Amino acid sequence: MIPGSRAGAPRRRATLSKAWLRVAALFAWAFFSPAGLSGTAFAAGLSAFAPGAAWPADDGSPVDSHGGNILRDAQSGTYYWYGEHYGTPRGIACYSSGDLYNWKFEGVVFPRGSIGVLERPKVIYNAATRKYAMWFHYDSTGYKLAQMGVALSDSAKGPFVLQGHFRPNGHQSRDLGMFADDDGKAYLLYAADSVNVTIRMVELSADYAGVTANDVDLKAHCEGPALMKRDGIYYLITSQCTGWDPNRATYYTAANAQGPYTGRGDPCVGDTAHTTFDSQSCYIFKIPGYADGYMFMGDRWNGSGSANSRYVFLPISVPAANTLQIRWYASWDLKTFGPSAAHAPLPPRAGNAGLPVLMLRGGDAMLEYGGHGWRPDGALVR
Numbered sequence: 479m480i481p482g483s484r485a486g487a488p489r490r491r492a493t494l495s496k497a498w499l500r501v502a503a504l505f506a507w508a509f510f511s512p513a514g515l516s517g518t519a520f521a522a523g524l525s526a527f528a529p530g531a532a533w534p535a536d537d538g539s540p541v542d543s544h545g546g547n548i549l550r551d552a553q554s555g556t557y558y559w560y561g562e563h564y565g566t567p568r569g570i571a572c573y574s575s576g577d578l579y580n581w582k583f584e585g586v587v588f589p590r591g592s593i594g595v596l597e598r599p600k601v602i603y604n605a606a607t608r609k610y611a612m613w614f615h616y617d618s619t620g621y622k623l624a625q626m627g628v629a630l631s632d633s634a635k636g637p638f639v640l641q642g643h644f645r646p647n648g649h650q651s652r653d654l655g656m657f658a659d660d661d662g663k664a665y666l667l668y669a670a671d672s673v674n675v676t677i678r679m680v681e682l683s684a685d686y687a688g689v690t691a692n693d694v695d696l697k698a699h700c701e702g703p704a705l706m707k708r709d710g711i712y713y714l715i716t717s718q719c720t721g722w723d724p725n726r727a728t729y730y731t732a733a734n735a736q737g738p739y740t741g742r743g744d745p746c747v748g749d750t751a752h753t754t755f756d757s758q759s760c761y762i763f764k765i766p767g768y769a770d771g772y773m774f775m776g777d778r779w780n781g782s783g784s785a786n787s788r789y790v791f792l793p794i795s796v797p798a799a800n801t802l803q804i805r806w807y808a809s810w811d812l813k814t815f816g817p818s819a820a821h822a823p824l825p826p827r828a829g830n831a832g833l834p835v836l837m838l839r840g841g842d843a844m845l846e847y848g849g850h851g852w853r854p855d856g857a858l859v860r
């Protein structure tokens with residue numbers, strides 16, 4: 479007998495049955511969900527981003543989720559958007575979407591309670607622990623505590639439970655970003671020290687619930703850190719330090735996640751006022767399924783933040799290595815981005831094209847039916 483073969487067989491059966499469960503779920507999604515074949519998850523019917531415009535959620539109220547981030551849940555294909563919620567109760571909101579345009583309010587997943595200041599939350603998923611880790615700026619009303627808070631949840635929709643709050647390795651910490659690298663390491667980027675003189679980047683512990691001692695000064699100035707990686711190069715966008723007022727963005731590039739970074743200037747092309755198109759950087763969301771689907775997320779704070787603060791989401795382009803550009807579009811959609819392998823044209827197939835067929839494209843499950851293909855998040859392939 480081959481050593482280990484007895485242990486291997488049951489594992490294979492478990493994997494197979496999981497795969498079939500996924501197949502069944504995909505067919506159910508396609509035929510019974512109103513989102514399925516229309517590609518739209520919710521009824522609002524938006525089909526484009528309109529930066530700076532009012533953005534109604536499913537309940538008709540404006541999306542009230544500021545300074546946060548978006549993640550895509552790999553199991554369900556659902557996008558979740560977390561951010562500061564100025565409605566009642568104050569805290570951190572969660573919205574869900576199948577298409578990034580139409581959002582459903584899922585509630586406040588972490589109430590502010592007695593915390594003086596609770597700002598700029600970011601959530602990432604830890605596949606090893608199967609927990610969602612939320613980090614945020616935790617402070618007293620005078621901003622003197624200058625700490626990071628961390629809360630965990632078993633579900634993307636919360637509730638998140640506070641694990642602790644502290645200064646990473648003793649450093650003052652305020653605005654923050656998060657970045658999960660493709661080697662499994664995750665990092666917290668934070669506006670550090672007195673007062674926000676630089677951006678530091680600390681590696682998280684394996685469970686994403688704490689920080690390691692690997693904590694470096696990126697010598698980048700000085701708030702709103704947002705990091706992305708493309709073709710092995712790291713691109714960091716930061717804002718200046720003007721409270722909630724819009725200001726000029728700067729971008730930096732590096733060959734390694736923790737630098738050294740080289741300043742490259744303002745990424746915003748045609749932004750004659752040099753105010754990041756009237757916003758502050760917040761996050762860069764890499765949209766799965768699109769080869770160059772990097773979306774800049776910025777906040778237009780409307781004073782010092784309110785439920786009606788607006789969002790400036792714009793496509794990022796990288797025309798050459800170490801060059802990052804953000805252009806203004808009054809309206810744009812995901813077709814702006816090139817298709818990835820998961821979106822490559824489907825090959826012609828023999829047999830009855832009217833019968834649905836399930837296939838894997840670029841690692842994503844895809845349903846082909848009637849000459850068209852759909853991913854589980856509702857995106858049309860052709």
Ligand code: DGJ
Nearest residue numbers: 597653701702721722758
């Ligand atoms: C400075 C930031 O850049 C603002 O957007 C806001 O987060 C304030 N800090 C509040 O602390």
